[in-house]
Amino acid sequence: MTEMEGEGGRGVTFRTMEIVVSAIVLAFGATFLYSSYRLGFRWSSDGPQSGFFPFYVSLAIVVASLAILVRSIARHDAKSQEVFVEWDQFKRVLSVLIPAAVFVLGIQLIGIYVASAIYIALFMRFIGKYGWLRSVVLGIVIAAISFMMFEVWFQVPLFKGIWNPTAWTGY
Amino acid sequence: MGDLALLFHGFAVSLSPFNIGLMFLGIFLGVIIGVLPGLGAANGIAILLPLTFTMPPTSAIIMLSCIYWGALFGGAIASILFNIPGEPWSVATTFDGYPLAQKGRAGEALTASFTSSFVGAFVAVLMITFLAPLIARFALRFGPPEFFSVYLLTFCSFIGMGKGSPAKIIVSMMIGFALSAIGIDTVTGQLRLTFGFTTLMKGFDFLIAVIGLFGIGEILLSMEEGLAFRGATARINPKVVFQTWKALPRYWMTFIRSTLIGCWMGITPGGATPASFMSYGMAKRMSKDGDKFGTGVVEGVVAPETAAHAAGTSALLPMITLGIPGSPTAAVLLGGLLIWGLQPGPLLFVEKPDFVWGLIASMYLGNVAGLIVVLTLVPLFAAILRIPFSIIAPIIVVICAIGAYTVNNAMQDIWFMLGFGIVGYLFKKLDYPLAPLVLALVLGNNAENAFRQAMLDSQGSLTILWSNPLVGTITTLAFVLLFWPLISKFIGDLRAKSRRPKPA
Numbered sequence: 036m037t038e039m040e041g042e043g044g045r046g047v048t049f050r051t052m053e054i055v056v057s058a059i060v061l062a063f064g065a066t067f068l069y070s071s072y073r074l075g076f077r078w079s080s081d082g083p084q085s086g087f088f089p090f091y092v093s094l095a096i097v098v099a100s101l102a103i104l105v106r107s108i109a110r111h112d113a114k115s116q117e118v119f120v121e122w123d124q125f126k127r128v129l130s131v132l133i134p135a136a137v138f139v140l141g142i143q144l145i146g147i148y149v150a151s152a153i154y155i156a157l158f159m160r161f162i163g164k165y166g167w168l169r170s171v172v173l174g175i176v177i178a179a180i181s182f183m184m185f186e187v188w189f190q191v192p193l194f195k196g197i198w199n200p201t202a203w204t205g206y
Numbered sequence: 207m208g209d210l211a212l213l214f215h216g217f218a219v220s221l222s223p224f225n226i227g228l229m230f231l232g233i234f235l236g237v238i239i240g241v242l243p244g245l246g247a248a249n250g251i252a253i254l255l256p257l258t259f260t261m262p263p264t265s266a267i268i269m270l271s272c273i274y275w276g277a278l279f280g281g282a283i284a285s286i287l288f289n290i291p292g293e294p295w296s297v298a299t300t301f302d303g304y305p306l307a308q309k310g311r312a313g314e315a316l317t318a319s320f321t322s323s324f325v326g327a328f329v330a331v332l333m334i335t336f337l338a339p340l341i342a343r344f345a346l347r348f349g350p351p352e353f354f355s356v357y358l359l360t361f362c363s364f365i366g367m368g369k370g371s372p373a374k375i376i377v378s379m380m381i382g383f384a385l386s387a388i389g390i391d392t393v394t395g396q397l398r399l400t401f402g403f404t405t406l407m408k409g410f411d412f413l414i415a416v417i418g419l420f421g422i423g424e425i426l427l428s429m430e431e432g433l434a435f436r437g438a439t440a441r442i443n444p445k446v447v448f449q450t451w452k453a454l455p456r457y458w459m460t461f462i463r464s465t466l467i468g469c470w471m472g473i474t475p476g477g478a479t480p481a482s483f484m485s486y487g488m489a490k491r492m493s494k495d496g497d498k499f500g501t502g503v504v505e506g507v508v509a510p511e512t513a514a515h516a517a518g519t520s521a522l523l524p525m526i527t528l529g530i531p532g533s534p535t536a537a538v539l540l541g542g543l544l545i546w547g548l549q550p551g552p553l554l555f556v557e558k559p560d561f562v563w564g565l566i567a568s569m570y571l572g573n574v575a576g577l578i579v580v581l582t583l584v585p586l587f588a589a590i591l592r593i594p595f596s597i598i599a600p601i602i603v604v605i606c607a608i609g610a611y612t613v614n615n616a617m618q619d620i621w622f623m624l625g626f627g628i629v630g631y632l633f634k635k636l637d638y639p640l641a642p643l644v645l646a647l648v649l650g651n652n653a654e655n656a657f658r659q660a661m662l663d664s665q666g667s668l669t670i671l672w673s674n675p676l677v678g679t680i681t682t683l684a685f686v687l688l689f690w691p692l693i694s695k696f697i698g699d700l701r702a703k704s705r706r707p708k709p710a
Contacts, residue, residue, distance in 0.1 A: 049636075052632070052635070052636060053636060056632055056633075056636055056638075057377075060377055060381070063381070063384075064380075064384075066401075067384050067399060070398070070399050070401065071398070071399065074396070074398050074399075078666050082393075082658060082661060082662045082666070083658055083661060083666070084394070085391040085393075085394045085396040085398050086398065087658075088383075088387060088654045088657065088658075089383075089384060089387040089398065089399060092380050092383040092384050092387065093380070093384055095376055095380045096376075096377055096380045096381065096384065099373040099374075099376040099377045099380070100373075100377050102373045103371070103373045103374060103377065106373075119635065120430060120635075124430040124431075125430075127429045127430055128426050128429055128430050128631070130429070131425060131426055131429045131599060131603075132426060132627075132628070134600075135422070135603050135624060135627075136624060138603065138604075138607070139607065139620050139621060139624055142607060142611075142617070142620060143617055147604075147607065147608060147611065151604040151607075154600055154603075154604065155600045155601060155604065158596065158599070158600040159596060159597060159600070162596050163594060163596030163597060164596075165596075165597075173597070177601060177604065181604070181608060185608070185612075189257055189260075191256065191257065191612055192615075193608060193611055193612070194611055194615075194617050194620075
């Protein structure tokens with residue numbers, strides 16, 4: 036813990052994040068540019084080729100992100116030196132993001148309903164620090180409500196997972 | 207006069223018991239969506255959109271637009287009672303709303319805010335009623351070049367009028383266009399930009415992007431700030447309401463000014479958020495008690511709320527008449543129309559008058575219903591806000607996941623939603639605007655098709671964009687707006703130069 040808090044002072048600056056994000060955007064634009072170049076971006080006998088529009092769109096991405104990249108590298112004022120996220124804040128962000136990613140993986144395997152119940156219960160228990168009883172009850176109640184709403188009333192079937200643990204309900 | 211008859215017919219359509227029920231349900235859901243941070247109007251409507259596919263389109267749009275009105279009202283509750291803007295356009299409302307609540311005048315602030323929201327929206331609806339048919343009739347003459355030039359105007363005004371860095375606005379917008387181009391090219395039938403992934407064949411659905419960018423992204427941001435809700439209690443009794451109403455006519459000038467700002471910003475894609483800030487700023491500069499702004503004056507609540515609602519409502523004008531949404535939420539509604547097989551644009555007024563006038567009539571009724579609901583149920587909504595974020599957050603994530611899945615019944619969309627959430631978080635923090643991305647993603651295909659058709663007509667010559675006075679004016683206006691920052695700087699320099707020789 037102490038080791039982590041020690042890093043809080045340094046952290047990633049806005050300048051670094053600006054550079055990283057614009058570089059990623061640049062790479063994205065360049066990939067699209069190449070792909071639409073391969074597709075053909077000129078004129079054929081029947082009008083513009085498929086790559087015409089994407090070509091100029093990705094050209095604009097490349098030029099604009101290059102401008103942002105160059106400017107953020109050159110920038111050294113106070114705002115650019117500010118910390119992008121404090122370590123404490125970043126921990127809170129991760130405490131939502133990682134469970135959310137595990138939740139999505141859970142949906143893939145055991146379906147939306149069971150995964151939601153487990154996700155809400157565990158989130159309340161470990162991040163909200165509620166008692167087990169309240170957490171589990173609320174998780175199950177929410178999952179049950181959504182099951183009734185989607186499967187029974189609106190008849191919009193949701194994803195029940197590869198292992199389909201709710202197969203016994205017959206929906 | 208024919209239009210008025212159609213409007214009354216529209217009232218008849220929207221006054222069926224089923225539609226009135228949906229109206230109140232929509233408002234109720236909308237206020238909850240507006241109150242909760244992380245669940246905004248755009249992604250709230252995106253999530254609920256698939257549930258309305260089985261309804262008749264008119265009922266569906268009534269419910270969805272009422273969610274929108276509800277969200278516009280709801281944003282103010284969180285701002286005033288908890289100093290937490292539930293929606294970006296209610297940030298300016300916190301400046302004076304929260305100080306008022308701290309002084310124990312929460313009821314007054316809420317009443318003033320709801321009433322001014324109502325006034326702003328009402329004037330905007332009046333404007334839509336009279337302008338929409340005219341614009342639609344005018345736009346019937348539009349061909350592909352005209353439509354493309356209107357798209358060009360929309361996107362150029364984003365870049366020229368936007369507050370932030372133009373490069374970031376361009377990046378965000380072009381990413382939207384690029385994502386919209388992924389999949390099968392509708393003209394040549396060729397697969398493009400899928401990089402060999404079959405999952406990308408159908409392309410990106412903008413609803414997924416909206417749910418991820420605004421829903422998940424917002425949750426991550428709220429979590430970073432570690433929200434703890436500590437709010438003033440609210441109870442509105444009729445006495446306070448009538449006292450406030452008696453005092454409000456004093457601010458007639460603020461109402462007029464804010465409504466005008468709002469309508470203008472709503473039609474041009476400025477949107478409700480800049481409109482509310484601009485209106486607050488203007489009111490502060492022009493009011494007698496300008497220096498008291500920020501300490502809790504009613505006028506400081508009136509100005510941003512009127513403008514935000516006027517803007518939010520008038521954003522629907524270009525959406526129904528031209529098929530060009532003025533805000534991300536309007537873009538989601540437009541997406542809904544497309545899914546129901548209704549092509550928004552001038553022809554809609556000719557082909558589906560029932561639908562259009564039903565929608566316009568429901569705007570009047572929805573706002574009345576909204577005012578009633580929020581005035582009576584404030585304590586309930588305030589109680590919802592008191593539910594701790596560690597319970598709300600996972601529930602919102604679950605709702606977003608369900609919403610993302612129901613769009614296409616595709617599991618992979620939930621993963622895309624998560625990815626868009628991370629993008630939304632990073633972009634928000636680094637001031638890349640999200641609205642241009644969403645609009646470009648929605649309009650990308652239409653804009654590209656209009657461009658291609660125009661180019662086919664002209665054998666690939668760009669001069670078609672100036673081929674007649676109409677299209678020429680729009681295109682030129684687009685470029686003026688695009689380079690507006692440079693032009694205004696140039697004019698400023700000229701003025702400074704001409705002033706310099708004069709003795710000081």
